[in-house]
Amino acid sequence: MNRPETVSVTSSSVIPNQLGRMPLLSVLTVFVPIILTTLTSRLLHPQLQHSSPMVPFLVYTAWNWVVVCAGYFLIRRIGVRWRDFGFTNFRYRDLGLAVAAMLVGIFIVAPVAKWLTHIMGLPAIKGMNYSLSNPFDVASALIFVLIGPLAEEIIFRGYLLNVLRAKMANLWVVGLAGVIMFTLVHLPYFGWGGILFIFLWSPLTVGLFLWRRSIYPSYVMHVLNNFFAYIVVPLFLR
DSSP: OOOOOOOOOOOTTOOOOGGGGSOGGGGGGGGHHHHHHHHHHHHSOHHHHTTOTTHHHHHHHHHHHHHHHHHHHHHGGGTOOGGGGTOOOOOTHHHHHHHHHHHHIIIIIHHHHHHHHHHTTOOOOOOOOOOTTSHHHHHHHHIIIIIHHHHHIIIIIIIHHHHHHHHOSOHHHHHHHHHHHHHHTTHHHHHHHHHHHHHHHHHHHHHHHHHHTSHHHHHHHHHHHHHIIIIIIIIIIO
16 A cells, blocks of 8 residues: 655745744834834924925835835845745735725724723824825825835735744734734824724734735735725815
8 A cells, every 4th residue: 555645734824935034133123114204203394394294104104115125135135035025825805805804994993993092081093184185195195095005014014924923833922913013103193092093903904914825915905994094084074
């Protein structure tokens, strides 16, 4: 009788990639953009800072992309490619999951976060006073909808989560660490009410990335969420 063929099974909680070779402390680089944004804001002329509420977010987005590009340039020498950040496993059915997650975020997470903010006596989420009749604000909003989320997904999902799960066996710990770190970087701009919402919202993107092993569904969900926040709300709900 022939011996049965041995099949190698890779754990669904770990995606083998070159990012696993990065030191665990390298995950702290996810805080570099917000640190640089804070320093830049102190150097900006006050008139420029107050010219539009979009300016700090544009600066943050720009630093995110500087970190993404510089980081990729530095670590590609160890064989890292874009697929290691999750640019793989594109499946059309995942787009439906992204839409479903976005709806959960808007119609379940947001009301729950608002209710908790009220009963805990926390300041409400900070908003931005801008007009989509202003070309600069329109261009800025489109950046926050399409370009900003991609950089954040690369940094906080594609990089952070892949490095963490290469070092940690417990996927729940990996996910919680990803949620906490993503939440903390938004504290300076959204206040405690906004932080509570982001803390409850970010498990949706983290879960999509870890479950589907791809950056595409979490990115699409992030885009749809920002489209609602920066386009739909200003146009129809204010």
